[in-house]
Amino acid sequence: PSKLAFTLWSVETMRHFGMLEAQVLAVMGFTPQWDAAGRVIGIEAIPVAELGRPRIDAVISATGLYRDQFPNVMHWLAQAADQASTLDEPDNIIAANSRRIEQALLQRGLPAAEASLAARTRIFSSESGAYSTGLEDATLASDSFGEAADGGQDRAAGEEKLAELYLDRMQFAYGPDSQRWGEKATVNLYAEQLRGVQGAVLSRSSNLYGMLTTDDPFQYLGGLGLAVRHLDGQSPELYISNLRDADNPRSETAAGFLARDLRARYFHPGWIKSIQAEGYSGALEVLGTANNLWGWQVTAPETVRSDQWDEFKAVYVDDKLDLDINQWFEQHHPQAQAQLIERLLEAARKEYWDTDAQTLQQLAQRWQDLAERHDVVSDNVKFSEYVEQAASGFGLAAPASDAAEAQSEASDAPMQQVQGQKLEKQQAQP
Structure with a gap:
């Protein structure tokens, strides 16, 4: 892929010790630097020749708790996006995306310095003090979206309303300048950065929590997919970075992971x-x-x-x-x-x-x-x-005239003796 999105959760990071953050750095082509005590004190760009592939752009959605508890990690992820945006390399999609977004923001009237900073920003979260996307209540209010005037369903209009709610709640930026963290631009910068995302990733590192144990997985990973579909017209691939077995980490589709959760648990x-x-x-x-x-x-x-x-x-x-x-x-x-x-x-x-x-x-x-x-x-x-x-059985019974006509045709039709296998209902085996 050329562009991925990651949703970072504090409780997950506490369990997997930064595995998903390592994936974010890896796709962008960076490696952490540690001090003698094992603390991350910097990041370093991996040379393209050593990397063996183009850098992949990464947009990060952070939960409210993650924003509050891991600002030190967010700092290094923001620096990676900033540095990658300035590297003069062939096929540097991160730099190309930053230039494209900067030009789009300039055309929309943002000052040059603001546009440059915004274009190099890749981390977004909810407003300081807020801890949800709003989708947990909005989705349950199913009479408030997607209702057509003729009584039918307007799926596109419903998705648009929910996607705009998600984008509005999650557009607070955390970029290279930590003094500007938590600000909201005059344009929805998160929406601009999400355009072109091909895949989105959430980690699961405990058998206690799955895809349906809380509303957070669909709020953040599902909401991210909904927003990209609203912006680009097609859904990104949704992935689970399955870290439940430390000896066998793997990436799975969200649909497959959810199906197994249903079978094995619910x-x-x-x-x-x-x-x-x-x-x-x-x-x-x-x-x-x-x-x-x-x-x-x-x-x-x-x-x-x-x-x-x-x-x-x-x-x-x-x-x-x-x-x-x-x-x-x-x-x-x-x-x-x-x-x-x-x-x-x-x-x-x-x-x-x-x-x-x-x-x-x-x-x-x-x-x-x-x-x-x-x-x-x-x-x-x-x-x-x-x-x-x-x-009342609406849709069960045929209209009276049709039923009478069918009965009349059946009584007039000649009977025919048939032979063959007969299907008999069998008791399902557990």
Whole structure:
């Protein structure tokens, strides 16, 4: 690639001791310098001949906690981008991007000194004192984006609204001049730097935390992919730097990593039984998983498959694993199952989940039953209307005239004896 983005988290860095930061320096073609005590005291550009490839541009998204806890590391990463922007080398894409952005900013009226500093800036975070992208709440308010005037779905308009929220929240710059850290330019510099990003990377260094344990992964990695898709018209590849096994570090696609998380944890009877033992808090954990899967669906649709929503319903509504799941929800937190079903129905209403009218009717009737018996209320008016339609079997029955015509044609057609194999339903093997 010629341009990558990395999202840096403080807790991850505490676990992996700077592995992802080392990857950032490596792609830009720099190596750290240490003192006798093992502290980083500088960086050094690797000569192109030794590097054996062109330098790769790197844009860095830092969480609020990372910004607060690792300013010393951010300093050296900012210096690497600054120095690479001034190296006179053939095929130096970092310098070429800095020159291009500087010219674009000059044309938009920025003073020369401001444009030069901004063009050499590659690190961005939220405003000082802020600790989220805003996507954790915005994605759950699914009636507030992507709604077309005719009652259908306008996916592009919905993504544009969420992408602009992310870019607005994460545009505070941390460049070569630390005295200017946390400033916001008159133009969205983060958006300018994200243009052309081909891949984005997040690390996972613990089996305790996966892609769905909190809303942060989809906020930061998913949000980054959403922003690039909004700016360039296509999604970057999303990668997980999998550092869970220190002896076998590897890079994986986010979609593959998420699929394994679902199979190995959230659809696994062992995990579900353990979470059931937690009662009320366990039900909240399951609901949070559904909400976070929805967050990935909205920000990075390519990471979530329709059959994964099928399986979510099969496990947590149909009780596919024979774990008395509905009774457990009813005993400990029926509202959590109702909200989980609301998320499933919203996935269908927003045209992310491709399922049939019978499935929707079953879910809608279960939601209505829980709502009536446990005082469940949704403030999503569009969802409420959708539930009424789905529960009544909208889309199940053929129009009366069509049904009568089909029945008439069937009665007139001559009967024909056929022979062949007969399919019989078999009990699925565990």
